[in-house]
Amino acid sequence: MSSGHGTAKAAVLINAYTWIFDIRMMLQALTKKIWQWLGSIKLTIVILLLLVVDMVIGYWCLDRRTTIFQPLGDVGLFQWTSTYGLHNLLFTAWFFVLLGLLAMLTINTFICTTEKVITLLSRKRSFHLGRFWLRLAPHIMHYAIIVVLAGYLSSYMLADVHPGQTLVPGASLTIPNTNIHIKFSSYEPHYYQGKRLDFFHDWVIDPGAGLTISSSTVQRTAILSYNKPVRYQGYTIILKNFYPKKKGGMSPRVYINLSIRKDPGVVFYFSGMLLFAAGLLIYVFLWVYLKTEGRR
Amino acid sequence: MNYRITMIFLNLALLLMLTTITGCNKEETTEGKKRSFLQIGEFTVTRKGPDFTEVRDGADRTLILIPRDAELPQGYTRHQIVRVPVKRVAAWSNFDVSALRSLGVLEEVLVGVIQPEDKWHIDEVKRGMEAGKIVYLGNSNAIDFEKLKKQQPELALTWDRSVIPMLNELEIPCIITSAPVAMCLNARMRYVQFLAPFFQRENEADAFFARVSDALKEIRELTSYALKEPKVMWGDIYEKRVLVEPGNAWVGELVELAQSDYLFEDVYGTSCIEISTERFLYSGEDADILFTYSSPSTGATSKAALARMNPLLGRIRPLKTGRVYAPMAHYSQSGDKLDEILIEISAILHPELYPGYELRYFIELPDIDPVIPGDQS
Numbered sequence: 001m002s003s004g005h006g007t008a009k010a011a012v013l014i015n016a017y018t019w020i021f022d023i024r025m026m027l028q029a030l031t032k033k034i035w036q037w038l039g040s041i042k043l044t045i046v047i048l049l050l051l052v053v054d055m056v057i058g059y060w061c062l063d064r065r066t067t068i069f070q071p072l073g074d075v076g077l078f079q080w081t082s083t084y085g086l087h088n089l090l091f092t093a094w095f096f097v098l099l100g101l102l103a104m105l106t107i108n109t110f111i112c113t114t115e116k117v118i119t120l121l122s123r124k125r126s127f128h129l130g131r132f133w134l135r136l137a138p139h140i141m142h143y144a145i146i147v148v149l150a151g152y153l154s155s156y157m158l159a160d161v162h163p164g165q166t167l168v169p170g171a172s173l174t175i176p177n178t179n180i181h182i183k184f185s186s187y188e189p190h191y192y193q194g195k196r197l198d199f200f201h202d203w204v205i206d207p208g209a210g211l212t213i214s215s216s217t218v219q220r221t222a223i224l225s226y227n228k229p230v231r232y233q234g235y236t237i238i239l240k241n242f243y244p245k246k247k248g249g250m251s252p253r254v255y256i257n258l259s260i261r262k263d264p265g266v267v268f269y270f271s272g273m274l275l276f277a278a279g280l281l282i283y284v285f286l287w288v289y290l291k292t293e294g295r296r
Numbered sequence: 297m298n299y300r301i302t303m304i305f306l307n308l309a310l311l312l313m314l315t316t317i318t319g320c321n322k323e324e325t326t327e328g329k330k331r332s333f334l335q336i337g338e339f340t341v342t343r344k345g346p347d348f349t350e351v352r353d354g355a356d357r358t359l360i361l362i363p364r365d366a367e368l369p370q371g372y373t374r375h376q377i378v379r380v381p382v383k384r385v386a387a388w389s390n391f392d393v394s395a396l397r398s399l400g401v402l403e404e405v406l407v408g409v410i411q412p413e414d415k416w417h418i419d420e421v422k423r424g425m426e427a428g429k430i431v432y433l434g435n436s437n438a439i440d441f442e443k444l445k446k447q448q449p450e451l452a453l454t455w456d457r458s459v460i461p462m463l464n465e466l467e468i469p470c471i472i473t474s475a476p477v478a479m480c481l482n483a484r485m486r487y488v489q490f491l492a493p494f495f496q497r498e499n500e501a502d503a504f505f506a507r508v509s510d511a512l513k514e515i516r517e518l519t520s521y522a523l524k525e526p527k528v529m530w531g532d533i534y535e536k537r538v539l540v541e542p543g544n545a546w547v548g549e550l551v552e553l554a555q556s557d558y559l560f561e562d563v564y565g566t567s568c569i570e571i572s573t574e575r576f577l578y579s580g581e582d583a584d585i586l587f588t589y590s591s592p593s594t595g596a597t598s599k600a601a602l603a604r605m606n607p608l609l610g611r612i613r614p615l616k617t618g619r620v621y622a623p624m625a626h627y628s629q630s631g632d633k634l635d636e637i638l639i640e641i642s643a644i645l646h647p648e649l650y651p652g653y654e655l656r657y658f659i660e661l662p663d664i665d666p667v668i669p670g671d672q673s
Contacts, residue, residue, distance in 0.1 A: 067335070067477060068335075071352070074356060087335055163357070164353075166355065166457045166460040168458050168461050173461075254458070255457055255460075257355065257457060
């Protein structure tokens with residue numbers, strides 16, 4: 001009786017193990033299928049086509065709606081989503097779709113590239129060193145794109161931004177929660193004096209705003225202009241606007257508008273760009289080199 | 297190995313998504329209701345709690361509105377804090393003064409303006425200035441900050457960003473009420489809803505918006521019967537510059553809405569935007585109606601007078617065979633009568649739909665200045 005009971009128990013256990021084994025195998029097969037599907041070139045093409053369609057829609061949605069999208073850089077992705085994003089869903093839905101598509105593209109690129117890199121590494125010995133790097137270079141560029149995208153995402157999620165900071169000559173401000181002081185110390189605008197664009201004659205082409213930035217340890221002076229932000233202890237000081245814009249304008253009062261940001265994403269996208277440039281250089285150099293060698 | 301990597305990657309993505317979703321849900325449920333958010337052009341109002349409202353002004357600055365007796369919230373500088381309801385206000389622009397009137401708080405709160413007494417057409421302001429409650433603070437280029445400080449305003453409404461550092465020094469919170477992009481029609485109608493939380497007058501703001509919305513509905517219905525689409529331009533040529541209202545400005549949108557053709561519809565940007573003389577004259581060849589910025593008090597007494605002031609302007613069609621309208625002196629101080637102004641503009645565009653309408657905010661310029669008997673000049 002007891003031996004029969006034991007046999008039945010063993011059969012149940014074997015059944016259970018078989019069942020678990022089958023499930024495990026199924027899961028493995030499923031994971032493999034998902035992996036292959038996520039990394040397939042067909043998916044890449046579908047995502048890229050969808051991206052084109054989505055961005056065409058985005059083009060129409062962005063037109064004359066800067067007031068909806070501009071705050072994204074200031075308030076961050078989460079806050080923007082819960083306010084401007086959801087409030088104007090008709091015009092922002094394309095952006096959320098874009099985020100989803102970019103996430104899919106990132107996954108797709110990562111899997112596809114990783115697959116290829118693993119295969120390449122396993123066959124490393126069968127390649128000439130130059131050929132190996134020539135084949136690896138495009139993958140470096142793909143990884144670089146992922147790093148750049150990750151950088152932008154972290155920028156929109158983690159940046160500490162202080163927009164709308166106004167200074168007049170002689171005035172100063174302190175960056176919140178720091179001991180960094182910024183003083184608007186000089187204003188030496190450069191006016192357009194050329195003849196080709198008569199309309200812009202006497203307009204300021206470079207405001208040349210002098211800043212004196214100091215903290216408990218370091219003090220430095222810097223000239224701030226459009227496209228020439230000033231960097232100091234991890235903060236970037238960006239010129240958003242200035243006044244007057246031309247000689248003899250309506251109001252002689254001088255002021256500059258600043259946006260101050262500490263952006264952890266900068267490191268990522270600069271690294272990504274460097275990585276991309278390195279990949280591109282390796283590819284171009286080796287392609288030319290191997291072609292020349294082949295001719296010889 | 298690649299399966300493991302994919303599982304790790306997918307799990308991370310799933311975790312991120314779950315965090316986001318739960319994070320969003322938490323935000324909505326902690327207060328027991330959905331967070332309310334109002335966007336009015338560049339201005340926003342976000343209610344973060346019953347006694348905590350965050351606003352964003354025209355210069356992208358964030359301010360916090362808290363009750364007068366509340367403790368200072370952490371994480372904000374003192375320049376960002378406004379105690380509500382605000383009881384003393386200094387206002388730079390006519391537009392803001394008329395917005396205060398729309399909210400029904402003008403007489404109660406206004407203590408400083410930057411136009412002298414003889415320039416005002418609002419009875420409450422004139423009375424306040426006579427009584428000494430409202431003080432002239434000097435013109436925008438020469439504000440008397442000592443006088444301003446003496447008035448002890450709890451809030452300054454200004455378009456001038458250059459005064460922010462000085463107001464910060466005086467510890468007077470301020471909001472910038474102009475924006476780099478011209479106000480669209482919806483923003484123009486809702487602007488009082490941006491100011492309302494400062495004075496806890498949300499009901500008055502909603503009533504104002506409803507009134508203007510009704511006027512707009514009426515215009516839309518009536519002008520749908522219009523047979524002609526007049527071509528309209530809004531702007532002026534000055535000595536060195538040509539300024540117009542862009543297509544994204546409320547006037548441009550209103551003209552289009554009232555079955556008319558706004559000739560600067562393609563121009564986008566700030567209010568009173570500068571364009572080239574050639575563009576202005578090109579549009580002027582087709583235009584039927586010109587709304588000029590100049591008023592009779594600045595010399596725009598007739599089409600001939602306008603052409604004398606600027607001969608180039610004399611080339612455009614409205615001055616030759618069309619119609620030209622100039623704002624009356626009280627127009628810029630009548631923002632609280634926006635519904636009437638919108639109807640008046642519609643009546644100007646389609647006089648056939650508004651028989652017997654008498655203009656109250658604009659004046660149609662005659663071809664030549666009327667001859668005054670006995671005037672030998």
